[in-house]
Amino acid sequence: MKQDYALELCALSRTFTLKRGLFSKPGEIKAVDNVSLRVAKGETLGLVGESGCGKSTLAKMLLGLLAPTSGNVLLHGQEIDPRQRRARARQIQPIFQDPYSSLNPRRTVADIVGVPLRIHQVGSRVEQQRLVRETLDLVGMPERTHQQYPNQLSGGQRQRVAIARALVLRPDILVCDEPTSALDVSVQAQILNLLMDLKAKFGLTYFFISHDLGVVEHLVDRVAVMHRGAIVELGTREQIFARPEHPYTRALLASALSPEPGLGIPEVHTPEGIAA
Amino acid sequence: MNVDDKFLLDVKNLRVDLPTERGLLHAVRGIDFQVRRGEMLCLVGESGCGKSMTSLALMGLLPRKAQRSADHIRFDGIDLLGLPEREMNALRGARMAMVFQEPMTSLNPSYTLGDQLCEALQAHRPSTSAQARERAVYLLERAGVPQAADRLRQYPHQLSGGLRQRVMIAMALMCGPDLIIADEPTTALDVTIQAQILRLIRELQREFGTAVVFITHDLGVVARIADRVAVMYAGEIVETAPVAELFARPSHPYTRGLLSCIPVRGKTLPGSRLQAIPGVVPSLIGPVSGCAFANRCGEAREACAQTPPQVELNSQHLVRCVAARPSHMYSEAA
Numbered sequence: 001m002k003q004d005y006a007l008e009l010c011a012l013s014r015t016f017t018l019k020r021g022l023f024s025k026p027g028e029i030k031a032v033d034n035v036s037l038r039v040a041k042g043e044t045l046g047l048v049g050e051s052g053c054g055k056s057t058l059a060k061m062l063l064g065l066l067a068p069t070s071g072n073v074l075l076h077g078q079e080i081d082p083r084q085r086r087a088r089a090r091q092i093q094p095i096f097q098d099p100y101s102s103l104n105p106r107r108t109v110a111d112i113v114g115v116p117l118r119i120h121q122v123g124s125r126v127e128q129q130r131l132v133r134e135t136l137d138l139v140g141m142p143e144r145t146h147q148q149y150p151n152q153l154s155g156g157q158r159q160r161v162a163i164a165r166a167l168v169l170r171p172d173i174l175v176c177d178e179p180t181s182a183l184d185v186s187v188q189a190q191i192l193n194l195l196m197d198l199k200a201k202f203g204l205t206y207f208f209i210s211h212d213l214g215v216v217e218h219l220v221d222r223v224a225v226m227h228r229g230a231i232v233e234l235g236t237r238e239q240i241f242a243r244p245e246h247p248y249t250r251a252l253l254a255s256a257l258s259p260e261p262g263l264g265i266p267e268v269h270t271p272e273g274i275a276a
Numbered sequence: 277m278n279v280d281d282k283f284l285l286d287v288k289n290l291r292v293d294l295p296t297e298r299g300l301l302h303a304v305r306g307i308d309f310q311v312r313r314g315e316m317l318c319l320v321g322e323s324g325c326g327k328s329m330t331s332l333a334l335m336g337l338l339p340r341k342a343q344r345s346a347d348h349i350r351f352d353g354i355d356l357l358g359l360p361e362r363e364m365n366a367l368r369g370a371r372m373a374m375v376f377q378e379p380m381t382s383l384n385p386s387y388t389l390g391d392q393l394c395e396a397l398q399a400h401r402p403s404t405s406a407q408a409r410e411r412a413v414y415l416l417e418r419a420g421v422p423q424a425a426d427r428l429r430q431y432p433h434q435l436s437g438g439l440r441q442r443v444m445i446a447m448a449l450m451c452g453p454d455l456i457i458a459d460e461p462t463t464a465l466d467v468t469i470q471a472q473i474l475r476l477i478r479e480l481q482r483e484f485g486t487a488v489v490f491i492t493h494d495l496g497v498v499a500r501i502a503d504r505v506a507v508m509y510a511g512e513i514v515e516t517a518p519v520a521e522l523f524a525r526p527s528h529p530y531t532r533g534l535l536s537c538i539p540v541r542g543k544t545l546p547g548s549r550l551q552a553i554p555g556v557v558p559s560l561i562g563p564v565s566g567c568a569f570a571n572r573c574g575e576a577r578e579a580c581a582q583t584p585p586q587v588e589l590n591s592q593h594l595v596r597c598v599a600a601r602p603s604h605m606y607s608e609a610a
Binding site for chain 1: 322323466467468470471472474475478493494495496497498499500501502519520522523533534535537538539540541544546547548549550551552553554556557
């Protein structure tokens with residue numbers, strides 16, 4: 001039986017050109033280099049790697065915010081015309097890292113969450129209001145906060161609003177780009193629990209980008225390890241965490257510091273060596 | 277040797293208040309702690325708990341409008357409280373140095389690394405340029421910077437984040453300080469680089485016998501680097517203990533909450549619900565009474581409306597909670 005893939009990345013690449021100087025040849029950076037990945041419906045795929053490895057560039061291409069240099073992205077087996085941003089937005093939505101900069105400070109919570117409905121002209125005004133209330137309720141934002149502005153909310157509440165905005169069109173794929181990295185650990189747990197609840201409720205597919213291996217291991221089914229624009233290792237959670245093959249994956253796992261005293265600070269040799 | 281020499285740093289009842297539009301913000305609310313010579317004390321807590329304000333208060337680098345008060349802040353027997361600015365300047369950078377989170381912003385972009393490193397020494401110690409450069413090269417090498425001698429001519433933007441932080445550490449060590457205050461020194465770095473920098477700090481701290489106040493929000497880092505830990509919440513130190521003791525017997529409900537809400541490999545079942553701490557940190561604007569954690573605490577009781585007592589579980593382990601009991605009364609089940 002043919003498996004239903006929610007998301008397929010086929011040989012996706014993105015190159016940026018760098019101007020070096022007036023007379024020198026422009027350089028090229030392969031931010032994403034020939035990445036092919038398939039995410040099954042209802043699966044959570046974790047993408048791990050360090051800053052500058054191309055994770056966020058990849059996420060932007062999934063969302064249609066950045067055109068690939070080559071390769072393409074399929075949603076449910078269908079290529080999306082890059083001009084049809086709206087059709088794509090109904091199926092795939094982002095949650096970004098920083099809930100401080102990703103919410104419009106001049107709009108109320110209910111307004112922010114309602115924007116996608118207005119853009120996509122979903123239902124009547126009354127229906128839109130009902131959907132907004134329902135969605136905010138779903139992410140645990142009490143009624144009294146709906147007319148507040150982002151600066152009146154805590155970091156965790158802001159991220160709940162960002163999740164509500166992503167969910168209000170009821171997409172089936174969420175691209176979560178470091179969704180808890182800007183939050184305190186006590187709040188991080190609340191948001192991770194919420195993401196797990198929402199997945200169970202709506203059968204969501206998550207493309208989960210994080211540098212925190214503890215969080216990744218907790219949440220995902222499969223892991224893709226990205227290094228310098230390429231996927232260097234792909235496997236189930238079990239495989240990656242128990243039997244990592246690639247030296248870079250091993251270095252990443254070795255440098256994750258679990259809160260267990262007495263283990264000391266690991267000696268890590270990155271492929272780049274000490275100058276990295 | 278007098279009695280004060282037992283502690284390099286002895287802070288008693290430190291308070292920091294910041295005037296805001298909505299009233300006085302009590303960022304640090306009367307904390308006591310001590311650091312021994314050569315000891316690594318971790319101040320751990322979440323954003324807004326007052327840990328950075330504490331470090332700035334110690335260095336005399338608070339924002340101008342902030343108000344600092346304390347019974348005393350003794351550094352090697354000298355009370356920093358009433359110290360004239362000129363004498364504070366002589367201490368700062370020489371006997372107490374600081375490493376900040378952002379190596380991008382704490383190095384001057386328009387001077388070479390050599391200029392900045394040498395200035396750190398020459399501002400405090402009479403020395404020739406050649407001596408300063410020699411020490412700079414030595415410390416850069418010790419901090420794991422490759423081709424140290426050539427680097428002196430480079431500018432900060434030519435270095436990666438990890439290298440910049442190594443340079444910052446070398447700079448902090450230029451005068452051979454007794455105390456380094458490191459405020460989230462590895463938070464902006466990637467995990468593999470973080471591990472390297474932490475090892476470096478630990479090695480140099482042992483080699484030079486420098487005391488370090490290490491400020492972080494990351495319990496993984498705390499577990500691996502600390503000798504002793506002070507947990508901060510809402511401007512107070514709620515628990516202090518040696519690192520092994522703290523992780524084995526966390527006794528403040530907040531410490532326990534923090535430890536149980538992080539997924540730990542091999543201990544937390546993947547996909548299981550995490551034990552989140554409900555609610556949010558209270559506002560520290562205006563008067564705060566009783567235990568600041570009570571509104572999020574599963575063990576809160578009537579007595580929590582009063583200022584919680586400092587309970588001494590043993591001579592090293594202090595907890596600010598009405599529910600805490602000395603360790604001999606603790607059952608293993610706890």
